[in-house]
Amino acid sequence: MANENKPxxxxxxxxxxxxxxxxxxxxxxxxxxxxxxxxxxxxxxxYCRWFWDAHLVAHFQKEEELLxxxxxxxxxxxxxxxDDHDVIQRRVKGLPDxxxxxxxxxxxxxxxxxxxxxxxxxNEVERLATPEQLTLIAEGLNEEEPxxxxxxxxxxxx
Numbered sequence: 001m002a003n004e005n006k007p008x009x010x011x012x013x014x015x016x017x018x019x020x021x022x023x024x025x026x027x028x029x030x031x032x033x034x035x036x037x038x039x040x041x042x043x044x045x046x047y048c049r050w051f052w053d054a055h056l057v058a059h060f061q062k063e064e065e066l067l068x069x070x071x072x073x074x075x076x077x078x079x080x081x082x083d084d085h086d087v088i089q090r091r092v093k094g095l096p097d098x099x100x101x102x103x104x105x106x107x108x109x110x111x112x113x114x115x116x117x118x119x120x121x122x123n124e125v126e127r128l129a130t131p132e133q134l135t136l137i138a139e140g141l142n143e144e145e146p147x148x149x150x151x152x153x154x155x156x157x158x
Contacts, residue, residue, distance in 0.1 A: 010118075011126050013138035018122070020059045021114045027051050028114075031107040033155035035100045042097040043154045048106060052092040054148045060085045066140045067121075070129040077121045084113040 010018045027048070034044040063081065071078040091106045129137070 010122065011134060013134040013141075014122055014126065016138075016141040017059070017063065018118065020055070021118060023055060024059070024110055024114050028107045028111045030155040031103050034158070035103060037155070037158040039154045039158045041100050041103055043152060044100075044103055045095045045097050047150055047152065047154065048092055048095055048103070050150055052089075056088070056092075060089075062141060063117075066137045067125060069136060070125045070133050075124075077124050081113075081117065081121055084109070084116065088113060 031044055031048065034047075035041075064085065067078060067081070088106070088109050091102070091109055095106065096102055125137075126134075
């Protein structure tokens with residue numbers, strides 16, 4: 001249990017994905033801050049939909065395109081990743097504008113998914129990948145993400 005919160009030393013090739021995971025965990029924090037501060041769930045839901053379109057879609061696509069080069073399509077960890085991506089997508093797309101319970105469920109799903117990828121999936125990729133495969137992954141991630149800003153900082157100013 002003590003090692004569960006210990007920082008993971010990530011290979012340089014996967015660092016960008018881990019940085020994007022940090023952004024996803026900030027989304028979880030923002031959702032929970034908004035709920036805790038009594039922010040109108042519609043404001044939070046709008047942000048979640050925007051974050052999905054602006055960040056998560058591209059992140060999921062990168063993982064789904066690049067990681068099967070290392071893990072066979074039937075690998076259980078890869079299958080869990082794909083299943084999680086599907087669940088998160090359905091939760092975002094079906095997000096009602098008035099339910100803090102559904103927002104919390106989305107936040108928990110994203111949190112659990114990021115923790116799974118960082119603690120299990122990426123460790124397995126790093127364990128099995130050849131240096132050439134890691135280089136190919138890094139090259140596939142070598143695109144600068146545009147910095148997109150959301151104006152309604154409900155997590156700060158309810």
